[in-house]
Amino acid sequence: MKDYKDYFYKKMPDVHFGVDIFLKNDLAREQKLKTHWHEHMQMYYFICGSAMLECNMKRFIVRSQDIVVINSNELHYMESLSDDLQFYVIRVDLPFLFSNQVDLCQTKYLAPLSQNRITLRNLIRDDTEVLNCVVKTIDEYSTKRIGFELAVKSSIYQLIVLLLRGHIHKIMSSDEFSSRVNSLKRFDTILKFIAAHYTEKISVKDLAEKANITVFYFCRIFKQLTGKTMTDYINELRLEKSLEYLQSNDLNITEVALNCGFEGVNYYSRLFRKHYHISPTKFRENNMEK
DSSP: OOOTHHHHSSOOSSTTSOEEEEEEOOOOTTOEEEEEOOSSEEEEEEEESOEEEEETTEEEEEOTTOEEEEOTTOOEEEEEOSTTOEEEEEEEOGGGGOOSSOOHHIIIIIHHHHTTSEEEOSEEOSOHHHHHHHHHHHHHHHHOOTTHHHHHHHHHHHHHHHHHHHOEEEEOOHHHHHHHHHHHHHHHHHHHHHHHHTTSOOOHHHHHHHHTSOHHHHHHHHHHHHSSOHHHHHHHHHHHHHHHHHTSSSSOHHHHHHHTTOSOHHHHHHHHHHHHSSOHHHHHHHHHHO
């Protein structure tokens, strides 16, 4: 399984051109892109298969021809629901659209979008204008005919206009924006700590101390940002890691459970069945047959 960071935390291929477009087709059924966030705007255009997405605690199923907008500084997560999932990723570094001389377009629309003060609806379905604009942008970027940079930049401007006219979700105040950014930055360290120590015993008290806030406030903000309690979040991460072990025969089920941080195989098996609707043993057998 390739690390999602290879795709989603890489730098733009050309630092002077703030748009990157690529096809992602390596997520088999039940494989996931873990909860993360980034400062650039990102769009997914699904061309095949289906997936479950969670953006800012809202969960929905996507299918072919759907478009998903990931706002800047927005926590999101994806799980493939099919073996034929294919989607284009369009990454836009919004300051790339800024002009050297600050103008009304920049201050009224582009800057608030890049700061996440204007948030767009995540799921866009059955909007022909937006779909055609996305397809045109991908075509220009892929074929790279002369002047494609101008064509892509022009299409991104047009796409933003269409999104602003038909798909605004919320306009935040400056205070709301500042509070959200501060929470994300503070909890980014916490999420990285959990990812590095998920096999160990982690207490809410220890994480709250790391974030320098009370346990009550920590639990509330953690749930607001991830949509999950800390226990559920850690258990899901451990379950995801166990899938990698189960795809080989090196360890038995008890060893898999212990290596992923679970205290016992019974608890692990019960959570696995509840989350994936199949037992760890049956999952391994199915994988070996494939």
